[in-house]
Amino acid sequence: MPRPLWSGVISFGLVTIPVKLMSATEDHSVRFHQVHTEDGGRVRVRKYCEAEDREVSAGDIGKGYEVSKDTLVEVTDEELEQMPLPTAKAIEIVAFVPAASIDPVRLSGDSYFLQYDGPVAAKPYALIVRALARNTKVAVAKLAWHGREHLVLLRVRDGALVAHVLKWDDEVRDPSAKKTAAAKKPARRQRGA
Template identity: 90%
Template sequence: MPRPLWNGAISFGPVTIPVKLMGATEDRSVRFHQVHTEDLGRVRVRKYCEAEDREVSAGEIGKGFEVSKDTLVAVTDEELEKMPLPTAKAIEIVAFVPAASIDPVRLSGDSYFLQYDGQVAVEPYVLIARALTRNTKVAVAKLAWHGRERLVLLRVRDGALVAHVLKWDDEVRDPSELASKDAKVTDSEIDEALLLVESGPGSVK
């Protein structure tokens, strides 16, 4: 398994389960380098400072937050670490909900395995995993990571807990304007479409 990306604990009620978080997927896509077509020389991206019109090194680059147009405030990693996030070292479960109630559009695509951390965590880890499996529900939790609080969905896969990062409500766009309000569809046409769905490739009876 890959090295842990985060250490903390799952927390709900009086229960605390020390866990490690690690990547659940790996990128197998083919990667290409940018090259100069004349001689196949590698094309490099260099970072320039607009104010001084010169190239800067990685050690000179920091973070800046735009408070208004053309006005930036410097923010350091130390300041981000000190932000008073209640879930700084915890995956705080806030609700248990039916899996079908989670809109897939809210899944960000980032998934992580949670591994119990130490023997003391084994029993409560297995307990919550089996409870979720038997109840067919998923857990919604908050997790602070990289200076911001994230929403995650916890579910069970082959006995292991998996965390899927979710989008917050205000990060999901309203699709209502995309739906046509003028199309006239009859019940018989819907029935025909259902037959196609039920008899289509890969359909399971």
């Protein structure tokens, strides 16, 4: 089993269940490195500072948020750690909904197993698994991870809880906007015309 990527609790009402989050998938894609065709040497990417036109080390690189096209505001790790994330160590269930009500376009592709953490968590974990399986429902929850709050879908698979990362409402494009843009597009000219 892979090592835990996150640990915390599932929380709903007065119930908290200690859990560990582990990747549910493996990537077996073939990956290539860039090489110099003349001598087979590895090609590396170097980090350059635009203002000084020189290479910088990893220790000299921070984070910046783009406010406008030419304006970056530097954000420190300490400032990010102080941001209030209510779900910092909890998967907070916000609703139980029918599985069919979740639009598949909202699934991001990232899936994780939730394993109960410790013998005390085994019984409440089994209860939530049974309740979700019996009612063919899924739980929609919030999870803070890597400094960002994510929306997740919790469902049962082979007796275990699985968390699927969901897209937020504003991350899903409106299909009617595509139809409008296509309607405004001029017709293509045929060859030879």
